Amino acid sequence: MPDTKTILTEMNDRSREVFRRVVEGYLETGSPMGSRTLTRSLSEKVSAATIRNVMQDLEFLGLLDSPHVSAGRIPTELGLRMFVDGLLEVGNLAEQDREKLDATVGGNNADVAHKLDRIGAALSGVTQGASLVLSPKHEAPIRHIEFVSLSPTRALAVLVFADGHVENRIFAPPMGQTPSSMREAANFLNALAEGKTVSELKRIMQTEVKARRQEIDQLARDLIESGAAIWENEGDTSERLIVRGRSHLLDSGGESEELERIRSLFDDLERKRDITEFLELTEEGEGVRIFIGSENKLFSLSGSSLVVSPYMNADRKIIGAVGVIGPTRLNYGRIVPIVDYTAQLVGKLISDQS
Template sequence: MTIPNDDQTRLLSELNDRSREVFRRVVEGYLETGDPVGSRSLTRTMSEKLSAATIRNVMQDLEYMGLLGSPHISAGRVPTQLGLRMFVDGFMEVSALHANDRLALDQTLGHEPDIGTLLDRVSGTLSGLTHGASIVLAPKHEAPIRHVEFVSLGPERALVVLVFADGQVENRVFTPPAGQTPSSMREAANFINALAEGRTLSELRGQMSAEITARRQEIDTLAAALVESGLAQWADHGQPYERLIVRGQSNLLDTAGDIDRIRSLFDDLERKRDIAEFLDLAEQGDGVRIFIGSENKLFSLSGSSVVVSPYMNAERKIIGAIGVIGPTRLNYGRIVPIVDYTAQLVGRILSGRAKG
């Protein structure tokens, strides 16, 4: 769990200089290798010459405080979740953004006309740079709709083409209700287009609910089902965010020892309600936030950590979020500036487009 600030202050006050250095070196060693750190290896790196027995005594004290743990009786120590939280908040040194990382991100955010495609590319680049799974919570498009069209791609797949008044076009693939025909799709599209002009998706959603209730008997049953199902893909009722992009899942599978728990994480990632709550948590702090293990219910089953930052529009309103998911031994010091820079870059790009 998250350590309250007063408890952090108390724990830090109980650590002398020797304890602080042993703690920091254990955590840094674990984050670098993923292996327990033993007292003998620390004798070669400490700033003062200490015996392995002395270091073991210090490590035992840190274990008693709940900051370190022993995975095996004869093994070295690893940081607990409490210890990782303490390290991140009080000991971690955040490195400057590497020039190569900056260049890769700058090249990703080119002049791509479609925002969805641009954010897909950002997500892929972020995953590649951090070797984790990236998440991008995309903003909801609020421009009025000009035209909607459904295209059948097979018995269980259909494409919806959304043309907005500002010229943006979005294509979404979704699973239609069973038994759809080309004629029912045309009827559904005609029904939507008759109501859509001048309305945003959110406004259209409410209007269509009323229209469907009032005219239920006037339209084909299958077409009504398609309308309801299709719109559910575009604008979740009562939710301010409509699209979640996840890239690099295989990076988690490569580093995870428990595949079932990671699969559970992927299932959770599909639940946008929790993602929206997750963004709310990110909004409570300035800039980048770090959630370790069970500090956020969305990731508690996976034993993972997430580094996340909201991004803002020109009015400084939070409209989405960008983050990286990985094992708890993430290289936090390197990933924090990458996520921070990416969020600022995306915010500037989207703000510039809104002004244009």
């Protein structure tokens, strides 16, 4: 991708203002911006023909596009990225939005999962987008692991932690496994697992696989990858992906083909595919991150944007993430402080409960 900072620096004042007006108009209305409309809003009085020439130059740079035969322009993904990185003005969190989010953690209900549900619903309502809340993983040391066959295509991983916490996680085992082979795999893992967290055990297994690939039991390797470390624990309230506000995104307009791609995205989310992607997105640093369209492989087909922020526990360790999904014409300046504040709110909630 071209260096957007360099492009922005090399643009003159007129080109920069035309570009900014096109993007701001598109984010507000979702419609292409024409030269005649821009002549009424620019600080410099220039002709529509001059503005058309500037927009053609911006289109040549890959920052604008013509969706139809008309003279109107919309920003490309590259253009939106440059706007977000160099021209976006982030506003302050509105008091009414703060109050709605704060209200979700009030009351005497000590159930964290219930409060996270409420926070997700409030975040969706405030932003009019689809909200995501990735609940924290339980990271206590493991005391015991057991695998139970439920059917040829489904099995249960039972994790007993040193603090007494028990989790049941449904997963799809490798083909052709038997109850006895699962017991052997569990015995193998238990020899390594005691006193280690799930994350630590997974790292140890990955190291063992690299060092002794031919010696490691194939089943144990597959089960730790698809069983003890999987996040598809149906019915378990301690670890899940909360998706709220799907209707907001589906009702936001667009062609039927685009809506079908968005529906496909949410089908994937609801089946909990690639959930760990959200934490991986946030590992490169603290604070809110914005992914536009194809910048995030999980949302590339739907043409959506993701505004996401990690939240941390009392030890300043990233344990989850919150975010908002919407069309690429999101009001980024308003959404960013909302997501940032929500992440802080969730982090404080988790820290207080622990």
